[in-house]
Amino acid sequence: MTLETVCQFLREAGTYYLATVDGDQPRVRPFGTVLLYDGKLCIQTGKKKDVAKQIARNPKVELCACKGGEWLRVAGEMAELDDRAARVAMLDRYPELRAMYDPDDGNTAVLALAHGVATLASFTAPPETLAF
Numbered sequence: 001m002t003l004e005t006v007c008q009f010l011r012e013a014g015t016y017y018l019a020t021v022d023g024d025q026p027r028v029r030p031f032g033t034v035l036l037y038d039g040k041l042c043i044q045t046g047k048k049k050d051v052a053k054q055i056a057r058n059p060k061v062e063l064c065a066c067k068g069g070e071w072l073r074v075a076g077e078m079a080e081l082d083d084r085a086a087r088v089a090m091l092d093r094y095p096e097l098r099a100m101y102d103p104d105d106g107n108t109a110v111l112a113l114a115h116g117v118a119t120l121a122s123f124t125a126p127p128e129t130l131a132f
């Protein structure tokens with residue numbers, strides 16, 4: 001497993017569920033954006049959203065997606081990648097987001113996952129792990 005295959009799995013799954021920490025309360029919601037940018041696994045959100053505020057307070061996240069008989073969990077720490085070119089690349093990858101977001105709107109955020117561990121599991125094969 002590589003970061004490319006992690007990104008591809010999430011893209012093919014279509015939807016993943018992103019969990020954050022809100023005090024002592026886990027929060028989870030569906031997400032879809034994913035982009036490998038400059039060797040980093042990135043997602044897109046809006047700074048105004050609770051999810052972004054939770055990550056700013058506590059960067060620990062975990063996400064999960066499933067596809068076929070496999071499921072992928074990725075844990076790590078997320079931080080904003082404050083790079084206009086990354087915001088442009090993300091909106092180029094998901095042009096439909098341009099209806100709501102602009103690279104210079106002060107709201108669009110690309111978040112990169114660091115100190116990550118990805119685990120691919122299935123009912124039939126032993127789990128595969130990637131630390132990145």
Ligand SMILES: Cc1cc2nc3c(=O)[nH]c(=O)nc-3n(C[C@H](O)[C@H](O)[C@H](O)COP(=O)(O)O)c2cc1C
Binds near residue numbers: 031049052
């Ligand atoms: C299939 C699907 C994919 C989504 N993908 C994203 C995404 O990539 N980024 C995002 O900010 N919101 C995305 N959303 C919307 C969030 O789930 C929604 O705004 C959620 O309420 C954010 O969490 P929060 O309320 O804790 O801030 C998606 C929603 C759905 C149904």
